[in-house]
Amino acid sequence: MAIVRGSSKRYLAYDFLRYLVIIVMSVLVAFPIYWMILTALQDPNVTLQYPPSFYPKSPNLLGFHQLFTDNPMGRWLLNSAFVASVATAVTTTFGILGAYALSNFRWRGKILFSFILLFTQMMPEVLVIIPIYEIFAKFHLTNDLIALAFLHSAFVVPVCIWILKPAFRGIPKEVNEAAQIDGCSQMKILQKIVIPICSPAIIAVGVVAFFASWGDFLWGVTMISDRNLFPASVGLASTISQLNTPVQELLSGAFVYGLPPVILYIFVQRYVISGLTAGAIKG
Amino acid sequence: MTRPAKLLKALVTPRNRGVTSVSSFSKKNRIAYLIILPTVILSSIFVVVPIVQTLWISFTNQVLAGGQNRKTAFIGLKNYKGLAHDPHFLNSFRVTLIYAVLNIICSVGAGLVTALIVNKKFKGxxxxxxxxxxxxxxxxVASAIIFVWILNAAFGVIGYFNQWLPFNTQGGWLTSSPLAFISVVGMSMWKTFPFYSIVFLSALQGVPEDLVEAATVDGASWFQRFKTVVFPAIRPTFILLCVLAFIFAFRQFSMIYLTTGGGPDETTQTLTISVFLTAFKFFDSAVASATGVFGLIVTAGVALIFLYFQAKQDKEQ
Structure with missing residues (x-):
């Protein structure tokens, strides 16, 4: 928004104030993550000093060493990676098909289906946790990572369809018509035209699915009780409750587990922002 | 129905114009049922059936696996009547509502203000x-670990800043009331407001620049310009984010569970935490389900209101 530019002096003051607000806000937002990195890399003796040091002193990697020797952390990370990969593949596939059905076809039950999707997305998952737990127990799906991945997908597919639908609709109808005249079937159009054109939105959807699954704690802690099958979130949470876990080890855990999504995010940031906001704004 | 689809349909099946029941089963559209099937199956197993089951369990006196020696019986609305007088439930509903409203005010508010400030181009x-x-x-979970550490009563870095605060923080940020609740709101704000600001930022790109200029020339104040030009353009986004922030309070689980666990004295026990504890700590599936159904009704209500606004907005366009 344009700010009134009465005089250059006033303009300068506004600018200064704006930068100040921006810097203070960025520092506040970044501080918790900075503090995590600092504690993870710093000798515990320095960490527990008062007043605290706001820059790294005598850094070491002992926390990471403890983390991986005290716990099957490598295993936990692999479990999370596996669940998140399966969930991402399932979600993206189902999401593309679902969004295509909603954007390109006319069928009975479409409105009901859309409502169920919207509702699923808004529904607090924990409210249906008992029957889902019972279903899992009945069919011996507890401690099954693939079942967990499908469970994650079920709650993310709606968001993904929601993001993809406006993107699919945005394709000019002439393109679709031309392809039809050339004898393309609907599935061919999806494969050859819709998916390539909408790849940014599809990447965004993949990232959303990956984050949701990687970050999930509720379903993991409910369904997985075998310590070797813990996803990283559940494994790390179990180290919080052990009071004797050294703080450096704990924060190293947060670092190792929190970093992959952030790195992934840096690479795909462009797609995610445009994809998500398009979905959010057009609804 | 989308405009391209409508036109396409007219192109493919011109004779069925206006007859929905026939045209929706046209050959081209039949494939829709096939490609929607995976999602329908997934949603049925994990969403639709569980909701129906939750509803059913809430009318019984079922307890979670382990107590199977007792026969489950249908007891009608007894669980719901019990909830009306259950101080734990009433408290968790109140906590969730306050939490939801504060989420809207703090996170959506901060997101909007941030977006307005950052909107103009600047270095960095x-x-x-x-x-x-x-x-x-x-x-x-990683955020929860960070905040457990930052807000730790004995060694957390917050101890360093406490000395400048105008109020007493003796009891610890996560272990005394009302600090624990303030911490939960603060953590949620940290988690959500930056994202909201990004969404607002995108919406602000759609504000007609010439109108803003014209209003400026006409001598409109900053607030007048915001009220008459900027806000109407971003209103749909504003409503959407308010809904998301409200729902967030009904969904957030891990960060509260791992930092305060719902305490102290249930001051941070939202409906979500309450359902989880009732089910998996006290094994009372029936009461947990009734609580869950209540939460479902509230969120479904919000979803419906939101849909209504969206439909209205679509009509206007």
């Missing part, structure tokens, strides 16, 4: 954008 805008989206990408 890309970096600020990157920082702003970090909390959103950061997993809940």
């Amino acid at each position: 805008r890309g970096i600020v954008r990157g920082i702003l989206t970090m909390p959103w990408a950061f997993p809940d």
Whole structure:
């Protein structure tokens, strides 16, 4: 928004104030993550000093060493990676098909289906946790990572369809018509035209699915009780409750587990922002 | 129905114009049922059937696996009547509502203000954008660990800042009331407001610049311009984010569970935490389900209101 530019002096003051607000806000937002990195890399003796040091002193990697020797952390990370990969593949596939059905076809039950999707997305998952737990127990799906991945997908597919639908609709109808005249079937159009054109939105959807699954704690802690099958979130949470876990080890855990999504995010940031906001704004 | 689809349909099946029941089963559209099937199956297993089951369990006196020696019986509305007088439930509903309203005011408010400030181009805008989206990408459990450490009563860095605060923080940020609740709101704000600001920022790109200029020339104050030109353009986004922030309070689980666990004295026990504890700590599936159904009704109500606004807005366009 344009700010009134009465005089250059006033303009300068506004600018200064704006930068100040921006810097203070960025520092506040970044501080918790900075503090995590600092504690993870710093000798515990320095960490527990008062007043605290706001820059790294005598850094070491002992926390990471403890983390991986005290716990099957490598295993936990692999479990999370596996669940998140399966969930991402399932979600993206189902999401593309679902969004295509909603954007390109006319069928009975479409409105009901859309409502169920919207509702699923808004529904607090924990409210249906008992029957889902019972279903899992009945069919011996507890401690099954693939079942967990499908469970994650079920709650993310709606968001993904929601993001993809406006993107699919945005394709000019002439393109679709031309392809039809050339004898393309609907599935061919999806494969050859819709998916390539909408790849940014599809990447965004993949990232959303990956984050949701990687970050999930509720379903993991409910369904997985075998310590070797813990996803990283559940494994790390179990180290919080052990009071004797050294703080450096704990924060190293947060670092190792929190970093992959952030790195992934840096690479795909462009797609995610445009994809998500398009979905959010057009609804 | 989308406009391209409508036109396409007219192109493919011109004779069925206006006859919905026939045209929706036309050969081209039949494939829709096939490609929607995976999602329908997935949603049925994990969403639709569980909701129906939750509803059913809430009318019984079922207890969670382990207590199977007792026969489950249908007891009608007894669980719901019990909830009306259950201080734990009433408390958790109140906590959730206050939490939801504060989420809207703090997170959506801060997101909007941030977006308005950051909207103009400046040096380092890309970096600020990157920082702003970090909390959103950061997993809940890792965030909880960070805040447990920062807010730790004995060694947390918050102890260093406490000395400048105008109020007493003796009891610890996560272990005394009302500090624990303030902490939960603060953590949620950290997690969500940066993302909201990014969404607002995108919406602000759609504000007609010439109108803003014209209003400026006409001598409109900053607030007048915001009220008459800027806000109407971003209102749909504003409503959407308010709904998301409200729902967030009904969904957030891990960060509260791992930092305060719902305490002290249930002051941070939201409906979500309450359902989880009732089910898996006290094994009372029936009461947990009734609580769950109540939460479902509230969120479904909000979803319906939101749909209504969306439909109205679509009509206007």
